[in-house]
Amino acid sequence: MRMYDIIEKKRDGHELTDAEIAFFVDGYVAGRIPDYQASALLMAIYLRGMSAEETRLLTLHMMNSGEVVDLSGIPGATVDKHSTGGVGDKTSLAVVPMLAAMDPGRTFVAKMTGRGLGHTGGTVDKLESIPGFNTALSQEAFIDCVREHGAAIIGQTGNLVPADKLIYALRDVTATVSSIPLIASSIMSKKLTAGSSCILLDVKVGSGAFMKTVPEAVELAQAMVAIGEGMGRRVKALVTNMDRPLGHAIGNALEVAEVIETLHGRGPADLEHEVLLIASDLLELTGHCTRQEAEARARRVIADGSAFAAFKEIVEAQDGDPRVLDDPSLLPGATLTRTFAAPCDGFVAHIDTEAVGIASAELGAGRLTKEDAIDYGAGITLLKNYGDPVVAGEPVAILHANDPAKLAAGAERLAGAYTFAAKQPPATPLLYATVTRDGIVYA
Template sequence: MSVEPFDAVDVIRTKRDGGAVPEDALRWMVDAYTRGYVSDAQMASFAMAVLLRGMERDEIRVMTDAMIASGERMSFDGLGKTTVDKHSTGGVGDKITLPLAPLVASFGVAVPQLSGRGLGHTGGTLDKLESIPGWRAALSNEELTAQLAGVGAVICAAGSGLAPADKKLYALRDVTGTVEAIPLIASSIMSKKIAEGTAALVLDVKFGSGAFMQDIDRARELARTMVALGTDSGVATTALLTDMNTPLGLAIGNANEVRESVEVLAGGGPADVVELTIALAREMLALAGLPDADVEGALAGGAAMDAWRRMIVAQGGDPDASLPVARETHTVTAARDGVVSRLEALPFGIAAWRLGAGRARAEDPVIHAAGIDLHAKPGDAVRAGDPLFTLSADDDARFERALAALDGAYEISDAAPARAAIVRERISA
C-alpha cells in the first residue's frame, strides 16, 4: 500500500490559519478527494476555510489546474476554425445563449457551448432547448466536433469526463454553506471551460436581485478572478458585468424563452435581449479576430436564423414544430394608472420555478410550458386594468404559491425610473 505524500489535516490547518497551501499539497488534495482518499468531511472543512480565509491568485490557478487534470481535456486544434465560448453566471429570463451561439457561428467562428440544467430560480439552457420536439442535449465528442466543423455552433451537455473533481466538490459546496466562496466559484466555472478546449471565452457576470452575486463589487471580484484564471491558462478571456435586477426580456421559463430567442434571430425581440446579445457577440468576435463584424446585419439579414435552424436540425430538433403551451393561465393586471417603476428579478424567477419551469432537486422534471410572460417592463406606461404579466402552468393549483412569491415584487409609480445600462463594465486582463 502506497504512502500518501501529504495529510489533509495539515492542508486544512494551513488554510484555516490564513496561509497559502503549497502547490504540490493543493494538487494532492484535489486528486486525493477525487479518488476518495480525502473524505467529504475533510474537503468540507477545507472549503469552509477557503470561504473564510480566501486564496491567493496562484492558489486559485493551481486549484483550477488540478480540477482540469482530474479528467479529460478536449482539443479543437484540428477544426480549422477559431473557437470562442460564452459563460453566464445565470439569471432570470437569461436566454442569451440561444440566439448568441448561432449569431457568432454565422461569421465562420466555432462556438462549443457546453451548457447545464437549471436548479432553483435560474433556468438551464438545455431545459429550454428540450422544449423543441426531438432536440437532444447529449452528444458524443465525435458528434460535437463534426457539428462544429459543419454548422459551427453546438449547445449540448458537458460530458462527465470534464473536471470530475469539480462535479464532486460542487455537490459538497451546495450542502455545506460554501457555495459563495469566490475562489471556489471561479475554479469551478473555469476548470470546466478550460477543459472544454475553447481558445477564447467571454464571461457574462451578472449582479443584482436575480443574480448569483447580488452585489456589484463581489461580481466584479469574481469576474476579475475568472479573467485572470483564463489568461493564466492561455485562454483569451474577457468579462462583461451585466445588470440582473430586472428579468431579461419578456419571457421567463423554457418554451416561451425559446419563442423569444427565435424572435431575436428574426430581427425582432425585446430591446434588452437584443442589446446584450449584440454586446456579447461583438466581444466574442473581437476575441476571434473579427472586431469589425456586422453583428446587427447578421440578425437583420437572416444569417443568424439560418445558423440556428441548422444547429437545431443537427441535434434532432424540428425548428418548425409547435412548442408546448400550458393548460392553465392567470393574468395579473395593473391596479392603477402610472408607469411600471420596479420589476424585481428574483421573485419572478422563484415564481416561474414554483409554476414548474425549474426544479428543486436535480432529478425533478421540468414543465416546458410553465413560466411567466411579462406585458410591461420598468419605464412602460400602463392604465388600470392593463395586463402586467401572465402566469402559465399545467395545474392551476400552482398559481397561489407563485403569486405569493410576487407579493411586493413590482410597483407602479407616477414617474418613470432612471434607465440603467445593462452592460455596466468590461473587464480584461
C-alpha cells in the same frame, strides 16, 4: 503529505503550494480524503481566501480531474460563452447561431451548458423544449457537429470535472458557496475543460443574480479573467444587469419563441442589445476583425436572415424538429393562463427578479429540486418591466401553466415580486462594466 497540515496552513492564512492543492483535489476525487477534512479546508479557504496563483492552480487541478475536450482538430478559432445565471437569460440560443453565421469556416462555437435549478433557467432545458433536440451528443459527435455546422450546444456529459461536482455538492451544504476563489475555480474549470480558446463571461448582478452588488461581480469577473488568461485563453467578462428579467419571456418554449423573434430582428430591445454585445465581443476576441466590424457583422446576420438559418441548421443537425422555428405554435404550450394586473396607477419601481424566477419554476418551467420534471410550456410573459408606466387594472404579466395548483402558486409568488410607485424610477444601465486582462472599464 497530510491533509491535516494543509488545513492548518490555510487556516493560518498561508498560501498553498501546487503540490498541496493537487494532493487535496486528487485525494478527494479518489475518495482518500473524507468529507470532514475537505469541508474544513473549504471553510478555511472561505475565511482566508486564496491568492490569484492559488486560485489558478485549484482550477487547473479541478479541470484535469477528469476528461478534457480536445478541440485542436477544428480548423479555426473556437469560442464559448458563460452566464453566471439569470431570469429570462436566453442569450446563448441567439449568440451561438449568430457567431456561426458571422465568421463561417473561421470561428466555431463549441458550447457545453447546463440545466436550470431554482430561480435560474438552463440552456439545456430551453433547447429540449424543441421536439427531438439532442443535447446528449458524444464528444466525437459534438466535435463533428461543430466542425461541420459551425456550432453545437450540448449538456455537460461524461467524466468532465468530477472534482467540481464533488466540491460544489459539499460547498452547498457547508455554507461555503459564496467564496470568490471557489466560485471562480468552479466556473472556469468547466469552461477550460470544454476546450475553447476564446471565452466570454457574462457576470450577472442584481436581485436575480448570485452576485448582488457591482463590486462583488467585478471581483468575480477579475478572478475568472485572470484564471483564463493565465492558462493561455483569451477571456473577457461583461458585468450586466439582472435587477430585471431579460426580455419578455421566462420559461423554456416561451424563450425559444422569443429567440426566434430576436433572430428575425423583432426581439425585445434589451435582449437584442445584449446578444449584439456578446456576439461582437466574442468575435473580436478571436482577432479576426475589429470590434466595429464584429458589431456590423452581428447586425448584418440578423438583418439578412443568416443567423436564423444557422439556428435552423444547428437544430436539424442535433435532431430537433426545424418546423417549430418557422411555426413556434408547434412548440409546447400551456392550457391555463392567468393575468397579473397593476394594482394602481404609476410605474414599475422594482422587480424582485429572483422571485419572478421562482414563480416561473413554481408554474412548472423550472426545478425546485433536482428531481422535478420540466413543463416546457409553462412560464411567464412580461408585458411590463422595470420603469414602465402602468394604470390600475392594466395587465403586467401573463402566467402560463398546465396545472391549476401550480398556476395559483406561481401567481401568488409573482404578485409579491413587483413594487409600484407614483414616480418613475431612475434608469439603470444594461452593462455596468467590462473586465479584460488590461483592466476594468465602467460603462
